[in-house]
Amino acid sequence: MVTFNDIAADLERQAIELPSWAFGNSGTRFKVFGTPGTPRTPEEKIADAAQVNRYTGLAPKVAIHIPWDAVDDYAALRSYANDLGVELGTVNSNTFQDDAYKFGSLTSSDPATRRKAVDHHLECIDVMHRTGSQDLKIWLADGTNYPGQGDIRSRQDRLHESLQEIYDGLGDDQRLVLEYKFFEPAFYHTDVPDWGTSYAHVSALGPKALTCLDTGHHAPGTNIEFIVAQLLRLGKLGSFDFNSRFYADDDLIVGSADPFQLFRILFEVVRGGGYDVGSPVAFMLDQCHNIEDKIVGQLRSVLNVQEMTARALLVDRDALLAAQNDNDVLGANGILMDAFYTDVRPHLAAWRESRGLPADPIAAFKASGYQERIVAERAGGVQAGWGA
Ligand code: LRH
Ligand code: MN
Numbered sequence: 001m002v003t004f005n006d007i008a009a010d011l012e013r014q015a016i017e018l019p020s021w022a023f024g025n026s027g028t029r030f031k032v033f034g035t036p037g038t039p040r041t042p043e044e045k046i047a048d049a050a051q052v053n054r055y056t057g058l059a060p061k062v063a064i065h066i067p068w069d070a071v072d073d074y075a076a077l078r079s080y081a082n083d084l085g086v087e088l089g090t091v092n093s094n095t096f097q098d099d100a101y102k103f104g105s106l107t108s109s110d111p112a113t114r115r116k117a118v119d120h121h122l123e124c125i126d127v128m129h130r131t132g133s134q135d136l137k138i139w140l141a142d143g144t145n146y147p148g149q150g151d152i153r154s155r156q157d158r159l160h161e162s163l164q165e166i167y168d169g170l171g172d173d174q175r176l177v178l179e180y181k182f183f184e185p186a187f188y189h190t191d192v193p194d195w196g197t198s199y200a201h202v203s204a205l206g207p208k209a210l211t212c213l214d215t216g217h218h219a220p221g222t223n224i225e226f227i228v229a230q231l232l233r234l235g236k237l238g239s240f241d242f243n244s245r246f247y248a249d250d251d252l253i254v255g256s257a258d259p260f261q262l263f264r265i266l267f268e269v270v271r272g273g274g275y276d277v278g279s280p281v282a283f284m285l286d287q288c289h290n291i292e293d294k295i296v297g298q299l300r301s302v303l304n305v306q307e308m309t310a311r312a313l314l315v316d317r318d319a320l321l322a323a324q325n326d327n328d329v330l331g332a333n334g335i336l337m338d339a340f341y342t343d344v345r346p347h348l349a350a351w352r353e354s355r356g357l358p359a360d361p362i363a364a365f366k367a368s369g370y371q372e373r374i375v376a377e378r379a380g381g382v383q384a385g386w387g388a
């Protein structure tokens with residue numbers, strides 16, 4: 001049997017990167033609701049993200065999106081973040097909000113459009129040098145809406161050529177992570193729809209290219225933990241974009257739609273070495289808070305990941321392996337479920353207190369007055385949105 005004491009030290013190394021865009025206003029194509037206190041600048045997004053780390057100790061990095069978080073002086077943005085106790089993390093490129101990319105970016109049949117898209121990524125690498133970021137995350141909106149609209153095969157060939165040029169621009173300690181998504185905004189075909197396509201491309205590029213798994217980017221019913229196990233086995237799982245979905249790419253709070261799925265994913269992460277010291281797997285959130293409070297939403301998210309990580313670590317793997325080898329079907333299943341059903345919340349509250357953190361980070365944040373302060377201070381300004 002594995003007890004909470006056995007795993008307490010392992011919880012120390014949990015680090016979950018927050019997306020700057022989670023702090024901006026977001027919505028659907030029907031409506032974006034404004035929220036009082038929403039940041040107006042990249043600095044204010046970072047300041048809000050730093051609050052999440054302050055109360056949980058779980059979120060030491062903030063991922064940025066270019067050009068949403070474009071600034072003149074990235075070194076200054078970096079020291080601003082450092083002064084607040086956080087670092088700048090993954091740099092996300094953006095080729096989905098420019099008219100030039102209407103028919104594709106890295107896959108475009110137009111050499112000038114491809115050039116522009118590759119150059120954007122090379123500029124992102126430049127930003128990474130100044131922010132101290134390790135990862136360049138590429139998600140492409142490229143795809144087609146109608147059968148026959150584009151030549152699927154040559155789009156793949158052009159994608160490889162473009163990615164190769166970007167890969168060649170990486171510094172020695174930098175990585176490229178290629179995210180996949182099976183639909184949206186393209187409706188018929190997507191140029192990087194699944195983990196296999198991402199894997200084919202990153203494998204062709206070399207060791208500094210890995211796959212990014214966004215939990216919201218799969219068809220309903222997909223066994224995501226199987227993909228996790230496979231990518232870890234292949235040494236190509238670079239990062240996670242965590243979120244939850246009910247129907248589509250809903251970007252809801254991780255662990256809110258299906259906590260059991262999050263547990264199963266994290267169990268495979270632990271099982272496959274993805275949580276080991278020095279593991280190459282980066283944990284990130286990729287979420288939007290359309291109607292709920294954003295800082296509290298991010299607090300809830302990192303706490304959900306911590307809770308499920310604790311439960312995944314609690315699985316008695318020796319007993320599980322023995323039961324599996326005995327073909328004890330329900331015995332093995334029972335061992336996994338025992339860990340899943342363990343309520344770790346009181347243990348985690350005590351664990352936090354023993355490390356100088358509040359037992360209840362959300363209550364502590366709410367009591368701090370920060371939210372009221374930013375509502376007052378930021379009134380009347382132009383709020384940043386998902387995309388600005
Ligand atoms: C695309 C995506 C990708 C983007 C982010 C804003 O759906 O998951 O990671 O960069 O959303
Ligand atoms: Mn994502």
Ligand code: MN
Pocket residue numbers: 214216217249286
């Ligand atoms: Mn997404």
